[in-house]
Amino acid sequence: MTALHVFQRPDTSEPITSLTAFDDISAFLAQAGIVLERWDISGVDKDSTSERLLAQFHDPIEALKKREGYQSADVISLTPDHKDRLALREKFLQEHTHSEDEVRLFVHGSGTFFVPVADQVVKLECHAGDLLRVPANTAHWFDGGEYPDFVAIRIFTNPQGWVGHLTGGDTFY
Numbered sequence: 584m585t586a587l588h589v590f591q592r593p594d595t596s597e598p599i600t601s602l603t604a605f606d607d608i609s610a611f612l613a614q615a616g617i618v619l620e621r622w623d624i625s626g627v628d629k630d631s632t633s634e635r636l637l638a639q640f641h642d643p644i645e646a647l648k649k650r651e652g653y654q655s656a657d658v659i660s661l662t663p664d665h666k667d668r669l670a671l672r673e674k675f676l677q678e679h680t681h682s683e684d685e686v687r688l689f690v691h692g693s694g695t696f697f698v699p700v701a702d703q704v705v706k707l708e709c710h711a712g713d714l715l716r717v718p719a720n721t722a723h724w725f726d727g728g729e730y731p732d733f734v735a736i737r738i739f740t741n742p743q744g745w746v747g748h749l750t751g752g753d754t755f756y
């Protein structure tokens with residue numbers, strides 16, 4: 584289930600606030616300019632090809648692209664036995680920004696985003712059906728876990744320009 588926890592730095596051992604109701608989570612994130620929507624993922628086969636998944640969500644993705652100026656979409660998939668899972672985890676765990684929105688629709692499994700807001704850190708556990716839009720230039724990091732297991736559609740303004748700019752900020756998970 585989608586969940587949000589807020590940590591007050593410097594003590595990141597226990598959250599000061601936890602939310603599990605989707606509408607509460609969505610409203611909380613909206614204050615930070617982050618969009619969380621629930622999309623209908625019924626009928627998704629996680630073992631589908633990328634082409635088939637993109638075709639399945641063609642209409643809502645095209646509507647989102649048109650509305651927000653996004654240009655393209657692809658599929659990222661990580662499995663618990665991925666040979667580079669540990670290196671990828673370390674990479675994503677570094678705090679970074681992008682010069683464009685980070686847009687993810689989880690169609691299988693889960694992953695956790697962390698977004699520092701002033702002296703607090705928002706930890707968002709995303710699950711299948713969650714569409715997340717983190718605005719451009721917002722510092723964040725991501726943890727797929729020691730044994731990642733998710734499939735997500737990524738939507739880009741400019742996939743060639745989609746790189747992480749490391750901020751050097753302290754992270755935890």
Ligand SMILES: [Fe+2]
Binds near residue numbers: 679681685723
């Ligand atoms: Fe990112």
